[in-house]
Amino acid sequence: xxxxxxxxxxxxxxxxxxxxxxxxxxxxxxxxxxxxxxxxxxxxxxxxxxxxxxxxxxxxxxxxxxxxxxxxxxxxxxxxxxxxxxxxxxxxxxxxxxxxxxxxxxxxxxxxxxxxxxxxxxxxxxxxxxxxxxxxxxxxxxxxxxxxxxxxxxxxxxxxxxxxxxxxxxxxxxxxxxxxxxxxxxxxxxxxxxxxxxxxxxxxxxxxxxxxxxxxxxxxxxxxxxxxxxxxxxxxxxxxxxxxxxxxxxxxxxxxxxxxxxxxxx
Numbered sequence: 001x002x003x004x005x006x007x008x009x010x011x012x013x014x015x016x017x018x019x020x021x022x023x024x025x026x027x028x029x030x031x032x033x034x035x036x037x038x039x040x041x042x043x044x045x046x047x048x049x050x051x052x053x054x055x056x057x058x059x060x061x062x063x064x065x066x067x068x069x070x071x072x073x074x075x076x077x078x079x080x081x082x083x084x085x086x087x088x089x090x091x092x093x094x095x096x097x098x099x100x101x102x103x104x105x106x107x108x109x110x111x112x113x114x115x116x117x118x119x120x121x122x123x124x125x126x127x128x129x130x131x132x133x134x135x136x137x138x139x140x141x142x143x144x145x146x147x148x149x150x151x152x153x154x155x156x157x158x159x160x161x162x163x164x165x166x167x168x169x170x171x172x173x174x175x176x177x178x179x180x181x182x183x184x185x186x187x188x189x190x191x192x193x194x195x196x197x198x199x200x201x202x203x204x205x206x207x208x209x210x211x212x213x214x215x216x217x218x219x220x221x222x223x224x225x226x227x228x229x230x231x232x233x234x235x236x237x238x239x240x241x242x243x244x245x246x247x248x249x250x251x252x253x254x255x256x257x258x259x260x261x262x263x264x265x266x
Contacts, residue, residue: 091227099221103254121158128179182208200228
């Protein structure tokens with residue numbers, strides 16, 4: 001009986017090794033491409049501190065305190081406090097109704113996917129209130145093919161070049177209203193039809209700066225998408241071909257939180 005159990009264990013182990021082999025080979029191949037420079041890794045996140053551009057009206061946004069120092073304790077630790085929506089961050093669906101999913105409930109598979117980059121730097125330079133129309137998305141598809149299911153769609157406005165100058169980045173008028181480009185409701189509806197995982201931008205909000213009703217937030221988050229806001233410089237990304245990894249803090253019940261975003265570019 002022991003011999004049979006041992007034989008069975010060895011057989012199962014052999015099957016497991018064979019099953020894992022393709023995944024291991026794929027992982028090793030990817031790591032090799034990264035280490036040899038065949039695949040570039042671009043960090044699209046800003047370093048968190050208390051000097052980042054904050055949303056108008058937000059006062060206390062980040063605080064860090066030393067709990068233990070090497071000199072006194074032999075090791076170094078800190079505690080920190082911050083707003084969920086500060087710096088490069090993710091909006092979970094629960095952030096705006098009718099969205100309900102909190103940041104810790106977003107399926108991991110939704111946080112990785114092909115990057116679709118919509119370049120509107122020229123349009124944004126001419127009109128700070130530019131709204132990405134559905135026709136611009138359709139034009140992208142005519143050139144590159146249909147947006148794949150599970151894609152993460154990024155709006156490249158060029159606004160990252162204004163960071164970290166709060167005055168230029170917020171671009172507020174005399175009444176305090178901000179002006180920067182964003183997605184239109186029609187474009188967001190098309191993204192939802194394409195079953196993308198999320199929308200991202202290099203501005204403070206997926207909605208354009210002058211928005212008063214945050215219609216795209218309500219629509220996209222209400223449909224289960226998430227948002228990546230305040231992404232760093234997107235200029236290195238091709239319009240298609242890159243792969244995105246978004247790793248938000250797994251905060252129970254969170255409406256969002258800080259996120260580290262990487263682009264893998266072949």
